[in-house]
Amino acid sequence: EHRWGASGLASWRLAHGIDTRRPVLARSDATRAVSTELALSADSMEPVLFIVRAALGQLVDALVHDARAAAAIAITLTLDDGRGAVVNAPAHTITREVRPARPMARVAPLFERCRALLDQWKLPAPVCAVTVTVTATAPMSAEQGDLLAASWRDPGAADAAFERLRASLGAQSVVRPVARDEHRPEKAGAWAELHEVLRETPAAGTETATARLLETPERIDVEVAHRTPRTLWWRGKRVVITRAVGPERLSGDWWKDPFARDYWRCESEELARDMLLYRDAVGWHLQGWYD
Known part of the structure; x- marks a missing residue:
């Protein structure tokens, strides 16, 4: 100990497996x-x-x-x-x-x-x-592609x-639809920038039909039998309703923009789609349809 000093003694102890230091992972704190x-x-x-x-x-x-x-x-x-x-x-x-x-x-x-x-x-x-x-x-992500899976795509x-x-x-050109807590169909969804929301897969059993809404609901004429819509005229065309489900009353927003509507979901073999109609104090409107 007197000959080699403290450093020599520490080397001798390490050579004999005597190390009081706790094992840690090497880590670089250098700024990249x-x-x-x-x-x-x-x-x-x-x-x-x-x-x-x-x-x-x-x-x-x-x-x-x-x-x-x-x-x-x-x-x-x-x-x-x-x-x-x-x-x-x-x-x-x-x-x-x-x-x-x-x-x-x-x-x-x-x-x-x-x-x-x-x-x-x-x-x-x-x-x-x-x-x-x-x-x-x-x-780093460890995701790898499968040569035999034609559906796999590189996320990068x-x-x-x-x-x-x-x-x-432009910075806001890539967007995705997000759900909003609103009762009105036209306000129940919005567009958000892709990097502002989490890319998460919908849970199983949550898939619903996609609603395609018109930018502005269009006025239509409707024939009613027993309080149920049976025929409508839209853009000069007569459409026979084979099945109508409703009415569903939606109302609210009395503090800012009050509304009260009776919604109907109507099926038509001619158009091969389900239409979304509603009736308010003004009259009947076609708001969109479901895919």
């Missing part, structure tokens, strides 16, 4: 980020896009090596607006973050998401540096297609 300075300050996003794509390539390679996927990407732009000319003054930076619908480790869909963000970014000053950082990660390819649509048509 790539920074690049532009040779000349840029007034447009074109040079920034090239830098972001190259940075994503490096970051994705590192993520794949660690079996991780990116859950959030932050883009920081350093602006050349003269603030850095002051001694010890920090550079003027702006940071914005994008989050894909699901964690992924593929350059193409991540870049499309970043490009959609940059296309909407108004530059207050020229850009002199770009930093791309992976701010959140998740374990779908995400890339959605991002291309957002980039070309």
Whole structure:
């Protein structure tokens, strides 16, 4: 102990299997980020896009090596607006973050998401540096495809297609229907951006017929027998109702937009569909039909 000191004694103990340290998993806390300075300050996003794509390539390679996927990407732009000319003054930076619908480790869909963000970014000053950082990660998905299953599709390819649509048509071009807690059929559903809602599969037994509603319910004339609709005239055509189910009274919203309607679901062999009719104080209306 006197000859080799504390380090020598610790080495001797380790050589004999004496280790009081608790076993832990190796973990890297290094920040995953790539920074690049532009040779000349840029007034447009074109040079920034090239830098972001190259940075994503490096970051994705590192993520794949660690079996991780990116859950959030932050883009920081350093602006050349003269603030850095002051001694010890920090550079003027702006940071914005994008989050894909699901964690992924593929350059193409991540870049499309970043490009959609940059296309909407108004530059207050020229850009002199770009930093791309992976701010959140998740374990990489272990989903694999089946060569013999023709119905299997790569979810990453779908995400890339959605991002291309957002980039070309706008950030709100990819939407999905969501249910709303409303009694009126026209307000029982709405459209929400795909990345704002969870992609969950409906539970078994919850499938219902799809209702296709007209943008504005159309006035119709209806023949009634024994308080049940039997024939209707719609757009100049006479339609015979073979079966009518109803009425179902819906009313409410007295505090903002009161309504009171008697709904009927009517079958017609001529149109080969179930129609949704209602009657209110104004008269009969055709609101849509079911597939």
